[in-house]
Amino acid sequence: MAVPHYTYLVLKMPSPAGVLALRANLTIAYACEIESLTLVKAIDLSIQMASVVTEAKTVPTKDMEILELEPSHASTKSKEVKEVGLGLDDPSKTMKIGAHLDPK
Template identity: 30%
Template sequence: MAVPHYAYVKMKLPGPKGLITIAGDYCKSLECAQAGAKLAESLVIDEERRQLDRLVALANETPVVPASAKEPAGEASFQLSKETKKVKLNLEDPSCSKYVIIGTRLDSK
């Protein structure tokens, strides 16, 4: 049930004999805020450094494949099907010009 007033550095809360007002020190509040910001910034910098170190280690471990090298077309590579069917997306609207192309020999799975 406490109500903090950040602009006035005060906090008000109900007490057994009425309202209790706690006044803070503006200079101390500013010091704490600056110290907290400095701590948060250092934690972010440390985490970014750790992530960069991981990326550099990962880049050094994996061999770099030249961009001009092409993988041979095998079973795992994607190949367009010549047997396709054009299906209208909205069958109820005769003016709809949007279609989808699907394969006609899809497995039932």
């Protein structure tokens, strides 16, 4: 029976000549671990993408329309802003109020 010792990256197993110890290279073991984690992330992402594509096919066409937004009215108005303190307790608490606000 083989016994792995992960701290030292040694695999020991019995042999006719005694105990056979196979030693690993720490750099290569680390690179393999990183590569396997990258592969697992890619597989997980592809599974999630497949489920998103399946769900997207069930969405009605009218719900997938992109609506055009009206341009903001605030962009054409003056940029005058007044900063007002909210209280005497903390002077850092302020509020900015525009000079030309939309009546709505």
